[in-house]
Amino acid sequence: MRTIWNRLRLGGKLCLVVIAAYFLVALYGEVQYRVAKMRDVTPAYNMVHEELRYQPPSWAHPMGTDNLGRDVAQRLVQGARISFQVGIVTSLIAIPIGVLLGLLGGYFGGKTDSVVVWLCATVASMPGLLFILAISLVVGQGLLGIWLGIGLTTWVGVCRTIRAEVIKHRDRAYVQAARVLGYSHARIMFRHVLPNVAHIILIQFSVRFPGAVSTEVFISFLGIGVQGEPSWGVMINNARLRLWQGVWWEMTFVTLAIFALVLVFNHLADELRDILDPALRNEG
Amino acid sequence: MFRYIARRLFEVIPTTFGIIVLTFVLFNVVGGSSAEVVLGKNATKEAIAAFNHRHGFDKPLLVNMEKEKPLWDSQFCRFVVDLAHGDFGESTERREPVIDVLKRGVGPSLSLTVPMLVGGTFAGLALALLCAAFRGGAADRAVLFGSTILMSVNYVVWVLAGQFVLAYKWRLFPIWGYESAFYLVLPVLIGMLSSLGVDVRFFRTAVLDEIYKPYVRTARAKGLSGPQILVRHVLRNSLIPIVTYVSLSIPYLFTGSLMLESFFGIPGLGSVSLNAIHSADLAVVRAVVVLGALLYQVVNLVTDLAYAWLDPRVRLG
Numbered sequence: 001m002r003t004i005w006n007r008l009r010l011g012g013k014l015c016l017v018v019i020a021a022y023f024l025v026a027l028y029g030e031v032q033y034r035v036a037k038m039r040d041v042t043p044a045y046n047m048v049h050e051e052l053r054y055q056p057p058s059w060a061h062p063m064g065t066d067n068l069g070r071d072v073a074q075r076l077v078q079g080a081r082i083s084f085q086v087g088i089v090t091s092l093i094a095i096p097i098g099v100l101l102g103l104l105g106g107y108f109g110g111k112t113d114s115v116v117v118w119l120c121a122t123v124a125s126m127p128g129l130l131f132i133l134a135i136s137l138v139v140g141q142g143l144l145g146i147w148l149g150i151g152l153t154t155w156v157g158v159c160r161t162i163r164a165e166v167i168k169h170r171d172r173a174y175v176q177a178a179r180v181l182g183y184s185h186a187r188i189m190f191r192h193v194l195p196n197v198a199h200i201i202l203i204q205f206s207v208r209f210p211g212a213v214s215t216e217v218f219i220s221f222l223g224i225g226v227q228g229e230p231s232w233g234v235m236i237n238n239a240r241l242r243l244w245q246g247v248w249w250e251m252t253f254v255t256l257a258i259f260a261l262v263l264v265f266n267h268l269a270d271e272l273r274d275i276l277d278p279a280l281r282n283e284g
Numbered sequence: 285m286f287r288y289i290a291r292r293l294f295e296v297i298p299t300t301f302g303i304i305v306l307t308f309v310l311f312n313v314v315g316g317s318s319a320e321v322v323l324g325k326n327a328t329k330e331a332i333a334a335f336n337h338r339h340g341f342d343k344p345l346l347v348n349m350e351k352e353k354p355l356w357d358s359q360f361c362r363f364v365v366d367l368a369h370g371d372f373g374e375s376t377e378r379r380e381p382v383i384d385v386l387k388r389g390v391g392p393s394l395s396l397t398v399p400m401l402v403g404g405t406f407a408g409l410a411l412a413l414l415c416a417a418f419r420g421g422a423a424d425r426a427v428l429f430g431s432t433i434l435m436s437v438n439y440v441v442w443v444l445a446g447q448f449v450l451a452y453k454w455r456l457f458p459i460w461g462y463e464s465a466f467y468l469v470l471p472v473l474i475g476m477l478s479s480l481g482v483d484v485r486f487f488r489t490a491v492l493d494e495i496y497k498p499y500v501r502t503a504r505a506k507g508l509s510g511p512q513i514l515v516r517h518v519l520r521n522s523l524i525p526i527v528t529y530v531s532l533s534i535p536y537l538f539t540g541s542l543m544l545e546s547f548f549g550i551p552g553l554g555s556v557s558l559n560a561i562h563s564a565d566l567a568v569v570r571a572v573v574v575l576g577a578l579l580y581q582v583v584n585l586v587t588d589l590a591y592a593w594l595d596p597r598v599r600l601g
Binding site for chain 1: 315433438448577584
């Protein structure tokens, strides 16, 4: 980890700092959310102030207030919480599935590999966003639907890259040596091969994360995702209503928050790929 | 050649089966009957039973073990048979066959997505060639930086900003409707821009993969100019990954664009699907999902066969 930090260019380091800042904000949002829930009170970001509707940015409300007089900055923090939740939870679903299947297929080859390739081909054929929406719809509205929808469809990319890398390692000397020593397949796969392909997981995480965040915004914007909580998608949909009458602040700040987070992640993913996987340099 | 075609055709079968099973599991096993959503919470038991009977949700899932009924009188078998007949059931919201709803939507979707794909591909290729010509230089870095920025703008924001600034503030385009080709200009532009970032980066990589090969040096030694080499030699050889990449979006031409169509009032399959999702019209959603996936198979197959025909390395390798 230390060496990765040292090898990042200035831009990459900056991105990591921004991500860490976002993460702290999201963590603060999580604490705020939990405390409000435990005390069973309306949290500040959901507090309705009829007299404060559509206030432009001021010292009291640095990002203004929305259609119910709620503080936009407070809601933005909660949006960050939900975005990180989605990014992390969907990674926790997609990456283990992808890594496990990729390892199995790449290591064993033959029939096992055919099954893995078949699974990938089947899921990859499904029409992306519509399939995710259908899963969220069937599972039930709310965050769980989003988690499963994004998590269960995006493991294919992880699986394919891991599998391709494992195939390169399968016949290397260290794997053969381990086999001669009589180690079990599971031990060779997880103790010997996995650490050698672990950098792919890091790259895939940084590639998947902004994608998951963007998809959640899209789904919540359409009103199929998060309900009753200030997700960034919900906020954009909310801000859209009065944009025509010059209420610009909610839209502007939410848009900027999403853009900056996705941008730094995209750039970080680029740099990580350059550092960790020279063979893939410049790949789109 | 024949063996290659046969093998490739054979490979389609398990994937098609997988698609059907996956769709069935999602919509029939996990999803089940949408009677409550469609009929409302206060629907009588009789009404729900009638609804389930009409849409076949009262049958067993896999095999029918009831006496005097054939084993295959089940939801799964019915789904497969109906699919083979092109029968996608009845839209619960519009009360007409799903296939009619779909047929109406394909035309408008294509009128939006085809210009988007063609325009986007040419714009992306032009920028990628520009990058390749000045690789490592200021123009290259500017385009790369710009494409990362483009990639990071949320799709929702593209649509809202385009509508708000270009159509509402500056009144350059109509905001909503499907009356003439002019109505399509703004959604097509937005669609192109939103995918341009990813496209340029992919095309650039494809072109750069070729540019260091020996034949490029030979061409230069022959005295050909930079643009000649790029277009005549490099571009042609980098077309394989590019055509694969572009062909993968062909299925999406038919299923349309969810956001653009609903927000610009284009009555295509995208807005049909989104409406269906909002009203929990599972029959329509299921039909679009399974058709999209099957179409993906067909396009993939055709692309692979085209390569085998065009490039001997593929069928012999």
